[in-house]
Amino acid sequence: MMNIFESTIQLENKENSLRYQVQALDEARRRYFFDEQSQRVKDPDTYAALNWFFLGGIHHFYLRQYGLFAGEVCCLLLAIITLALGITSGWFLVGVLLLVELPQLFYAQKIVRQYNYNISTKILCEAREKALVKN
Structure with missing residues (x-):
């Protein structure tokens, strides 16, 4: 799980431990x-660009967080429909989306580093399992 409040030092320590x-x-x-990691890790700048240009959770899809993606798309569609119908509470939904999206934009680097750490940890486990199968 991503935690934007995790300190950078804690994340760096975890990454260093993984490297060792x-x-x-x-x-x-x-x-x-390294072959698997090069295929599965994600780019923080792509995540940030998707978050900046598409207010609807596309960046969650990029990180394979399909539940968050679906939730934000539904919220955005509901906001658009309510505003199209002239219901002003649609602006409330737009505000909620902005409140959710802005921290994800500002912490994009850390969020993707955490994602990449989690993926790399899974790949390390896979590599170790392959060792058990081959021995």
Whole structure:
């Protein structure tokens, strides 16, 4: 789970620990780790751009957070429909979306670093499991 309030130092310590664990792998498993990591990690700038230009949760889809994506799309569609019908409470929904989206925009780098850390941890587990299968 992403936590925008996690300190950068804590995140860096976790990333450093992961690096040491990857370095301890044998060559084949380390190669597997880096091959998989290069395919699965996400770019923070892409996440931020999607958040900036599309107010509807597309950035959640980019990070494979499909539930959040669906929730924000539904909220946006409901806001558009209510505003189109002349119901002013649609502005409340737009405000809620902005309150949810702005911190995600400002913390995009950290959110994606946390996502990439979580993905890398899963890949490390996969690499270790492959070691158990091969031995």
